[in-house]
Amino acid sequence: MRSTVGSAACPGCGWRSSRVHCYYQRCLADRPVAGRRARLDLRARRLVCDNGSCGRRTFAEQIPDLTRRHARRTNALTAQLTDIALFLGGRAGANLCGRMAVTTCKDTLLRLIRALPVPAAESVPCLGVDEFAVRRGRTYATILVDMTTRRPVDVLADRTAHTFAAWLREHPEVSVVCRDRAGSFRDGAHAGAPQARQVADTWHLLHNLAEAVERVVGRHRADLREPLTVRANQDDTRPPAGVRHAALGELDVHGRQRPLVARTRERHQPIHERIERGDSLRAIARELRLSRGTVLRFARAADVEQLLVAATNRPSVIDDYRLLHHRWMEGCTNAAALTREIQQLGYRGDIDTVRHRLRPYRTGTIPTDAPLPHLTVRRVTDWIMRRPEHLTETERKCLGELCERSPALTTTTEYARRLAAMVRERRSEHLALDVRLADVRLDGQRELRTLAAGIRRDRAAVLAALTTPFTSGAVEGNVTRIKLLKRQMYGRANFDLLRRRILLSP
Numbered sequence: 001m002r003s004t005v006g007s008a009a010c011p012g013c014g015w016r017s018s019r020v021h022c023y024y025q026r027c028l029a030d031r032p033v034a035g036r037r038a039r040l041d042l043r044a045r046r047l048v049c050d051n052g053s054c055g056r057r058t059f060a061e062q063i064p065d066l067t068r069r070h071a072r073r074t075n076a077l078t079a080q081l082t083d084i085a086l087f088l089g090g091r092a093g094a095n096l097c098g099r100m101a102v103t104t105c106k107d108t109l110l111r112l113i114r115a116l117p118v119p120a121a122e123s124v125p126c127l128g129v130d131e132f133a134v135r136r137g138r139t140y141a142t143i144l145v146d147m148t149t150r151r152p153v154d155v156l157a158d159r160t161a162h163t164f165a166a167w168l169r170e171h172p173e174v175s176v177v178c179r180d181r182a183g184s185f186r187d188g189a190h191a192g193a194p195q196a197r198q199v200a201d202t203w204h205l206l207h208n209l210a211e212a213v214e215r216v217v218g219r220h221r222a223d224l225r226e227p228l229t230v231r232a233n234q235d236d237t238r239p240p241a242g243v244r245h246a247a248l249g250e251l252d253v254h255g256r257q258r259p260l261v262a263r264t265r266e267r268h269q270p271i272h273e274r275i276e277r278g279d280s281l282r283a284i285a286r287e288l289r290l291s292r293g294t295v296l297r298f299a300r301a302a303d304v305e306q307l308l309v310a311a312t313n314r315p316s317v318i319d320d321y322r323l324l325h326h327r328w329m330e331g332c333t334n335a336a337a338l339t340r341e342i343q344q345l346g347y348r349g350d351i352d353t354v355r356h357r358l359r360p361y362r363t364g365t366i367p368t369d370a371p372l373p374h375l376t377v378r379r380v381t382d383w384i385m386r387r388p389e390h391l392t393e394t395e396r397k398c399l400g401e402l403c404e405r406s407p408a409l410t411t412t413t414e415y416a417r418r419l420a421a422m423v424r425e426r427r428s429e430h431l432a433l434d435v436r437l438a439d440v441r442l443d444g445q446r447e448l449r450t451l452a453a454g455i456r457r458d459r460a461a462v463l464a465a466l467t468t469p470f471t472s473g474a475v476e477g478n479v480t481r482i483k484l485l486k487r488q489m490y491g492r493a494n495f496d497l498l499r500r501r502i503l504l505s506p
Helices: 075-088 090-099 106-115 161-169 183-192 202-219 259-277 281-288 292-300 304-311 323-329 335-343 351-362 377-385 393-405 407-425 430-443 446-457 459-467 473-488 495-504
Strands: 020-033 036-048 058-060 126-135 139-146 151-156 176-179 197-200
Touching: 020 075, 075 090, 075 106, 090 106, 106 495, 126 473, 139 161, 139 473, 151 161, 151 495, 161 183, 176 183, 183 197, 197 202, 197 459, 202 377, 202 407, 202 446, 202 459, 259 281, 259 292, 259 304, 281 292, 323 335, 323 351, 335 351, 377 393, 377 407, 393 407, 407 446, 407 459, 446 459, 473 495
Parallel strands: 126 176, 176 197
Antiparallel strands: 020 036, 036 058, 126 139, 139 151
């Protein structure tokens, strides 16, 4: 190839020249053709600049949209490699380029990313903010999202209120800040953008409420140990989504005490004797050759029965499929056929688990009713937080019996459902919210009182969440995308490269 234009502009002064100083050869790699590498042999010209005031005597001619100074690739191939680097990162992008007959390496792809200019943050009237882990449990950063375009506008190196406030001072146009209930973002928004309206996220409100309810139910775990007297509904064979539990007693199928139960009983007394003696947890762990977490778990338990609740009630993937009992009573005793039936309902285990579950049935120990749902903290919390109309008849009766046993669970269920309904339905009744919080403050459990106190401190943002259509869904989606980008880079990239990929990746 060679250039056919008569003249070219000097890159120093812009003076056009047609006087050729010399010719030289340039080899440019181009995009592959039909799976084969392509190379362009260009006869380039070096021209003389006739402008006496210009500091350049000669200059190399650059062909628009094809060449750049010192480049050994065409602009089209460079753009293609840049897109691959943004989509896949260095190592994965280099592997794909090898399949596409393009010779490059991961370091070259990373240099292309770092050579891209980072776009400046434009006017952002509605801002979303959230944190993400650079290294989980150690280093965290902050992502800022334009809620109108749902695109990230900036990434901050930490999650402190001071850094967030400094960014907001540089962008006084921000009028709405969508955030979770983290205190650092609340304080940063107050300090950096006092004119902005803060909006809490409704999902985080429900999540905080569920955590408080779970702590209440866990504190009243003793009420869950007694067996229920509710009769199971024969038509209630639907497994609840996302919750799987099992009831395994202290004895195995042969009537012998399980090793885990015996080991738990043997360890409980020596640990508590050493605690009463004044030994530290670390010293007890070193003496008994246990981990400090195990010793701490035994120390927090009031008695051994509290430990056996978790030791003898382990989850099982088959416990929720009460269809097995109904089908056995109907005469279907083939384990393979029963396995195929519950696999259509979402069962992911194997036939051996089904055979183990049916072993008492074959020996003649057949219960007259379908087994009731096993009571665990997570399951009862799910019953309380779920919409009442979504509960099955058996689940509704079981929860009602639990509330009859424990007045604390009764008040917790009542207040949790009222607050959850208000958040889900986005009621704009300011007085109703204050009444609900006052009721919880008067006679609610301490976990709910703590939650209510936090909501009162963040009352303006909570009311904005109930009265405005703003949510943090776009921010959470970008955080999920960041997790994908981090995994693509194998955790070896610096923060500047991660920031560029977050801001520039499509």
